[in-house]
Structures are given as structure tokens and as C-alpha cells.
Amino acid sequence: MKPEISVVIPVYNEEAGLANLFARLYPAMDELGLPYEVIFVNDGSRDNSVAILAEQYRKRPDVTRVVLFNGNYGQHMAILAGFEQTHGQIVITLDADLQNPPEEIHKLIAKMREGYDYVGSIRRKRQDSAWRTVASKAMNRVRERITNIHITDQGNMLRAYGRNVIDLVNQCGEVNTFVPALAYKFARKPTEIVVEHEERAAGESKYSLYSLIRLNFDLMTGFSLVPLQMFSLLGMTLALLSALLVIVLVVRRFLLGAEAEGVFTLFAIAFFFMGVILFGIGLVGEYVGRIYQQVRARPRYVVATILQGVPPDMAEVNALEKRQVGR
Numbered sequence: 001m002k003p004e005i006s007v008v009i010p011v012y013n014e015e016a017g018l019a020n021l022f023a024r025l026y027p028a029m030d031e032l033g034l035p036y037e038v039i040f041v042n043d044g045s046r047d048n049s050v051a052i053l054a055e056q057y058r059k060r061p062d063v064t065r066v067v068l069f070n071g072n073y074g075q076h077m078a079i080l081a082g083f084e085q086t087h088g089q090i091v092i093t094l095d096a097d098l099q100n101p102p103e104e105i106h107k108l109i110a111k112m113r114e115g116y117d118y119v120g121s122i123r124r125k126r127q128d129s130a131w132r133t134v135a136s137k138a139m140n141r142v143r144e145r146i147t148n149i150h151i152t153d154q155g156n157m158l159r160a161y162g163r164n165v166i167d168l169v170n171q172c173g174e175v176n177t178f179v180p181a182l183a184y185k186f187a188r189k190p191t192e193i194v195v196e197h198e199e200r201a202a203g204e205s206k207y208s209l210y211s212l213i214r215l216n217f218d219l220m221t222g223f224s225l226v227p228l229q230m231f232s233l234l235g236m237t238l239a240l241l242s243a244l245l246v247i248v249l250v251v252r253r254f255l256l257g258a259e260a261e262g263v264f265t266l267f268a269i270a271f272f273f274m275g276v277i278l279f280g281i282g283l284v285g286e287y288v289g290r291i292y293q294q295v296r297a298r299p300r301y302v303v304a305t306i307l308q309g310v311p312p313d314m315a316e317v318n319a320l321e322k323r324q325v326g327r
């Protein structure tokens, strides 16, 4: 039967929590009473995750598919690879660490049924470390101002997307992207609901401070040119002020003669501007680097294999072979 709901879950070194995830996800999905499929994408885990996923596939091959990457390409690439395998009219994403309770999925589906094609979610009470919550709120505000993507809680992956949105996302070849924002671009009628959030059930966050910064750059550069435009505006303003300063200095030179005081002030101003210039060059570099990655057009990720389809019942296969031999 064609699945109506597809659930996509990226997995990276989650051996400690997968059993718990299965124990809650499958009953929650079964309870919906709708044909569904769960697509796990293993993002190059180096622990036992692959074996655990394969075991789960053997247990529930009717509703489980496992995409295995040959390396670590990041959460968002894993989700995109999962999207390509989906068949459902509604596609749900969630994290493997149980921070997004599977019991909330039915709320997303109910909201989709009201005619929306993108249901985001807002964490009622975010269960992450204080510094992450604060930093992420700040980034959320920046994104809200410099892009035209309106998501209340961007870091939350528990979301539902309509088939129309997924089909368009699948046509994109973006190398560095942020799935909730990309999908939002294609949504005709987006909305949000409030959901619960839990502490990570097992293991640790797979994001270092560095990878979080990289991810936020992907979001800002991928969906906005405002940082570049702000720099050209800043440059124009500074050039104008400098021109005024030159005029003032020239006038002073003729009125008062040669002056050479205030060397330290000059240093301070020069160092400040050097900082601004380096920041500007770095910012341009962020865009240029992404353009470079994009034009090289290497495969975004490499799928080693996909576990899918109901494995043939060996008794039946043997019987078939015998009959053919007999003929």
C-alpha cells in the first residue's frame, strides 16, 4: 500500500538512543491508523547505529527503509536524501534523539489536514543548555530581520511538509542549506503549532560550537544577501565620512599649517577599520566559498545502499526455484 505519511529521521552516532526511539515511534505511528513509512538516513555513523537500524528494518520491513551514506554529510543533507526516498503526501521530519516526541506527530498531521502545506512547530519549553537557548534565540531574531522567512523557532526539526513542498525541495541542488528555511520558501500556506520538547534521551549533541556557527552561516548566506548589502552601505558611509575628513584636514592645513598630534587616535581608528575590513572580506569569503562548492557540482552526498522492500520470504523463493527446476 502506498504510504500516506513519510517520516524522515537523520541518524549520526545514535546507538545509545535508537532502541528507545523505535519503542515510541512505531506505536505512535501505528496508532494513527494510516499507511506510513519511516526512512532513517544514517549519516556515516561510526558507532553501532547501522547494525541497530538494519535490525529494525528486518523487524518492520513493511514500513521501514534505511538509507546508508558512505560518510558524514551533515544533518540537513541526510534529511534531503531522506526526502528523495519519500512517497507520502505528508512528510514529517524529526530528530533521532527523542528531543521531538513522536507522540506529537498526530498534531502536525491534524494541522496539515486543515489545508496547510507546511506545519512548523514551536517548542513549548526548550530543553537544551542555557547558552544554546540564548544564542539560538539571538540567531532566530537576526534571521527574522534579514530574510523573508518567518519561522518562530528555526532550530526545531519536528515539522510536516506537503508533497508539493517536498517535490520542489527535491529539485534543488543546494550544497549548504537549512531544510526548514528552504521548504518554507516553497510553502503556499505555512503555519505553526506548539509542541513539547524533551531533553536528549541518550548520547550527546552532535553539534560542536564550530558546526553550529557553520550551520548559522549556511542559513544566513543561503537565504539572504542583506549581510553583503549592509557592508556596501557601511563602506559607502565610511567613504563619505572620510571624504569630509579630508576636506576638513586640507582646510586646517592651510589655516593652521602642518600638524602631527593625535597619532594614537589615528592608530585606534585605523585598527578599528582594519577589523571592519577583515570582517567584510571574511563575509564575502563565506559567500564565495559556497559559490565555489556549488559550481564544482560534486555529488552532495553518496548513498552506499538503501535497505528497502520486503525481503523475499525464503520458503517461497525455494519453492519457486524447485518448480522452475522441475520444468
Ligand code: UDP
Pocket (backbone or CB within 6 Å): 009, 010, 011, 012, 013, 014, 043, 072, 073, 074, 075, 078, 094, 095, 096, 097, 099, 204, 205, 206, 207
Ligand atoms: N545529525 C546528523 N548528522 C550530523 C549531526 C547530527 O544526521 O552531522 C542528526 C542527529 O543524529 C540527530 C539530529 O541530526 O538525529 C539532531 O542532532 P543533535 O540532536 O545532535 O542536535 P541538537 O539537538 O543538539 O541541535
Ligand code: MG
Pocket (backbone or CB within 6 Å): 095, 097, 099, 200, 205
Ligand atoms: Mg538533539
